[in-house]
Amino acid sequence: MRRTYRRCEALVDDLDVSASSDVRGLCRRVAEQRGRPIHLEAVPLSPEGPYGLWISTARTDYIFFEERTSPFHQEHIIAHELGHMLCRHGHAAAPWDADSLHTMLPALDPGVVGQVLHRRHYADAEEQEAEIFASLLLQRLSRPVSGSVGNAPSEAAEVLERLDRSLCRRPADPTS
Numbered sequence: 001m002r003r004t005y006r007r008c009e010a011l012v013d014d015l016d017v018s019a020s021s022d023v024r025g026l027c028r029r030v031a032e033q034r035g036r037p038i039h040l041e042a043v044p045l046s047p048e049g050p051y052g053l054w055i056s057t058a059r060t061d062y063i064f065f066e067e068r069t070s071p072f073h074q075e076h077i078i079a080h081e082l083g084h085m086l087c088r089h090g091h092a093a094a095p096w097d098a099d100s101l102h103t104m105l106p107a108l109d110p111g112v113v114g115q116v117l118h119r120r121h122y123a124d125a126e127e128q129e130a131e132i133f134a135s136l137l138l139q140r141l142s143r144p145v146s147g148s149v150g151n152a153p154s155e156a157a158e159v160l161e162r163l164d165r166s167l168c169r170r171p172a173d174p175t176s
């Protein structure tokens with residue numbers, strides 16, 4: 001867990017977060033640096049599915065996030081999906097098929113669904129890493145620049161404590 005935290009911290013350090021005031025602005029900068037556009041799109045996602053999706057196609061990264069939730073939650077979802085993207089997650093498991101993607105993302109252009117090659121089911125460790133990344137990133141974004149004093153010991157503890165909140169997955173439906 002400590003190693004994962006340090007890895008995420010290094011990734012966030014590389015992002016020069018202080019130059020952006022929000023996650024959307026940061027995504028624009030990351031896209032410029034990578035030379036790959038990142039499309040952010042609020043969509044009504046299926047209630048059974050995740051709150052967010054990162055989809056990588058040949059030329060573009062798409063981050064879809066639930067439109068029926070608060071702006072604060074949306075920022076967190078985007079940061080979480082950005083974590084999956086920058087940590088290069090999703091190389092181990094089975095890919096989504098076009099049918100299940102269409103069920104989760106009814107609003108998505110079928111042409112885009114057809115191009116989906118890299119979206120995978122994530123391992124728990126990857127979910128955890130994306131969540132640590134998102135927490136660190138949002139902490140940096142909301143921190144006043146002048147007050148940036150580096151790594152207080154409590155910062156790690158606070159992030160680690162919040163890890164049981166998994167944003168990629170919705171809480172299990174108690175009726176099913």
Ligand SMILES: [Zn+2]
Pocket residue numbers: 080084122126127130167168169
């Ligand atoms: Zn996730």
